[in-house]
Amino acid sequence: MAPVVALIEHADGKAFDTSLQTLAVARSFAAGQAVHALVLSSPIRLDLELGRNAVFALANDLGHYGVNVAHIAEHEALDSFAPDAWAAILGQLADQLDATAVFAAGTERGNEVMARVGARANLPLATNCIAVSAGDPITLTRQRWGGSLLEEARLNSTRPLVTVAPHAVPIETTEAETKVETFTPQLKEQELVVRVIEHVAAAGGGVSLAEARVVVSGGRGVGSKEGFAIIEELAGLLGGAVGCSRVVTSAGWRPHTDQVGQTGTKIAPELYIACGISGATQHMAGCKGAKRILAINSDAEAPIMLNSDYAVVGDLKEIVPAISKEIRANRGHAG
Numbered sequence: 001m002a003p004v005v006a007l008i009e010h011a012d013g014k015a016f017d018t019s020l021q022t023l024a025v026a027r028s029f030a031a032g033q034a035v036h037a038l039v040l041s042s043p044i045r046l047d048l049e050l051g052r053n054a055v056f057a058l059a060n061d062l063g064h065y066g067v068n069v070a071h072i073a074e075h076e077a078l079d080s081f082a083p084d085a086w087a088a089i090l091g092q093l094a095d096q097l098d099a100t101a102v103f104a105a106g107t108e109r110g111n112e113v114m115a116r117v118g119a120r121a122n123l124p125l126a127t128n129c130i131a132v133s134a135g136d137p138i139t140l141t142r143q144r145w146g147g148s149l150l151e152e153a154r155l156n157s158t159r160p161l162v163t164v165a166p167h168a169v170p171i172e173t174t175e176a177e178t179k180v181e182t183f184t185p186q187l188k189e190q191e192l193v194v195r196v197i198e199h200v201a202a203a204g205g206g207v208s209l210a211e212a213r214v215v216v217s218g219g220r221g222v223g224s225k226e227g228f229a230i231i232e233e234l235a236g237l238l239g240g241a242v243g244c245s246r247v248v249t250s251a252g253w254r255p256h257t258d259q260v261g262q263t264g265t266k267i268a269p270e271l272y273i274a275c276g277i278s279g280a281t282q283h284m285a286g287c288k289g290a291k292r293i294l295a296i297n298s299d300a301e302a303p304i305m306l307n308s309d310y311a312v313v314g315d316l317k318e319i320v321p322a323i324s325k326e327i328r329a330n331r332g333h334a335g
């Protein structure tokens, strides 16, 4: 029987959680059909120490998430993100396997690549799904309006393209034997016209907002660009990333890459500390995957206070430095 195929995004030898979540949805759709995965890699990167072993180990490890065959596609142009090239390779693998569905995470890259796969092959794309069942028609549940609405949809297609809403479904583990194969893509020059040519590390960088285990965010209540010094300090002490609301990016206090929300990054940290943020639905759409939310707000009636696990009512300019001071004092005693 024809298999399904899923695109796996990865960095530093580790598959992204969003791709592993995607495999859970792909496996449930496959209902016994084989699950194939596509892992993209560059021989340039593979020359790096640990490079090749890391990519093969990653591909092999996908068995724990139900992948039967992992295809590693190597091409030197895959050293950086090239959406048309990724789409071409995913389309070629889906054709070769005669795949019954193609899956990717609903990340910025995943959605962009899948839109291109759809445009190239004239196939329908359903984005931000949390469940998909095979059948005629296929039935899907999609997140709409930043996750505040669930849409039940039907799709007629012999090869649906599906992206899975980030951090909306759990990762599922299993024990499948994985075969690792190499796949040689055919790329045309024009498919490499759009590609990332430089990475600029974010200021204060290190921990990526999307993958951070702790995120400390500031909103309008922080008051100014300079006011973020205390937010940065707390994030640094907790080994976390700094986030913010859209009011903050609109005011130019922080770059758009720091924005959490419907039109920003969707995050799922262990702890989200929201300082001076009211909790508008468009903001909550980005942080509701957080395991715990601590809200610090001078208004006890602010909507975020109802959506948080812990709430501190007061001035963030006093509370945030007090938390940092306490952490330092505790570490001092411990050390």
Ligand SMILES: Cc1cc2nc3c(=O)[nH]c(=O)nc-3n(C[C@H](O)[C@H](O)[C@H](O)COP(=O)(O)OP(=O)(O)OC[C@H]3O[C@@H](n4cnc5c(N)ncnc54)[C@H](O)[C@@H]3O)c2cc1C
Binding pocket: 218, 219, 220, 221, 222, 244, 245, 246, 247, 248, 259, 260, 261, 262, 263, 264, 275, 276, 277, 278, 279, 280, 281, 282, 283, 286, 296, 297, 298, 299, 302, 314, 315, 316, 317
């Ligand atoms: C289409 C669309 C998309 C959007 N996308 C996003 C998005 O991706 N992300 C996003 O964040 N927003 C988004 N928004 C904007 C969103 O609707 C809100 O306007 C925004 O989130 C509010 O930001 P805020 O909470 O920082 O500001 P406010 O709503 O003004 O809240 C400020 C909070 O700070 C508190 N405060 C003030 N001073 C202090 C102090 N000293 N100490 C403690 N607390 C204090 C106040 O009590 C208040 O609760 C979007 C809007 C639209 C229409």
